[in-house]
Amino acid sequence: MIPFIDLQAQRARLGQPLEDAILKVVRSGAYIMGPEIAEFERQLAAFGQAPHALSCGSGTEALVLPLMAWGIGPGDAVFCPAFTFAATAEAMPLVGASPVFVDIEGATYNMDPAALEAAIEAVLAEGQLTPRAIIAxxxxxxxxxxxAIAAVAKKHGLKLIADSAQGFGCTLGGQHPIHWADVTTTSFFPAKPLGCYGDGGAVLGKDARLHDLLVSLRVHGQAVASDLEGRTFEHDPKYLNMRVGLNSRMDTIQAAVLLQKLAIFPEEIVARNAAAARYAEGLYDVVRVPPVIDGGVSVWAQYTIETEDRDGLAAHLKAEGIPTAVYYPIPLHRQAPYAGYPAPGGLPVTDLAAGKVISLPMHAYLEPPAQDRIVGAIRNYVKRNR
Ligand SMILES: Cc1ncc(COP(=O)(O)O)c(C=O)c1O
Structure with missing residues (x-):
């Protein structure tokens, strides 16, 4: 069986230093907010071209934290795609706000800026919700x-979050998403391009005041430097609570793992792009292979093709020992918890994509012989069923 994602190949490459780094934390006893956390945040910010990075408990909480910091809540609208993992939209009800679903571009599956503009106009015309933010x-x-999305955000005075849980490390014209967004969020779920050995996430940002607020919100709204300006508190600021927050700390062990993984991440992005190029070369004439936006570099969390006969292809590949996955069979505006939220104009491109997409094995350690097998199996199936 070819693995869909091969985390063990990466572990073998990282070898003893990875295990030593974990053991060092175990022996140190600094399980929570140990020194690896601050070091990882420093290196993550540098990698992501951001002045600030805050580690947190998950990619979901990385979305919730800035919404809390901006005071987004009941009566507020946050625009996001429906062709995404549930967490993107889940962040809004968690703070009492409403997601407003926006259609995607058929080529990239990413938010369509024209559909975004139309959705904002529709919400304004209806007058029920106040547009506050966009999650691309x-x-x-x-x-x-x-x-294009940042231009729409600016025109309407909206905050822009880049949900880069799947795309962390991607660039456009050499710039990371934070160049345009107010914050970039990511997830370190193990299967993500940059993953840890459990749950974890991060918020990268540009604004020192916002970062300070996120530091507070991450740990129960505890007092931070800006809260203590002009006042004295003789006890641990942990016990001076300024606002309602969360417990969203990332474990020190995960930071130790991520420091090892971040060091090889740039090489892994190159390897993922090489694997994507090999797929494209082998498949472009038999199925629809994924284009990348002009000037963009993908980190290829998934390699997703389109076919009208998805079930047949998946069954054929499974019989050949090749796993596949469907991201996402039911877009969020059609899932029960989200069906009641606005999706102005319906989402025809999203619905169409959801019926055709299928993702192939993809990771930085996918070797040409395994890929040849996958490409050969797909070509055989398509030829046989023509
Ligand atoms: C687009 C997107 N946003 C957010 C998340 C949430 O991340 P986490 O699982 O770390 O909470 C994920 C992945 O799980 C995701 O794919």
């Missing part, structure tokens, strides 16, 4: 159309 998703690893 770097679906399957490639950057959203940030120049």
């Amino acid at each position: 998703v770097d679906l399957f690893g490639q950057p959203a159309d940030y120049p």
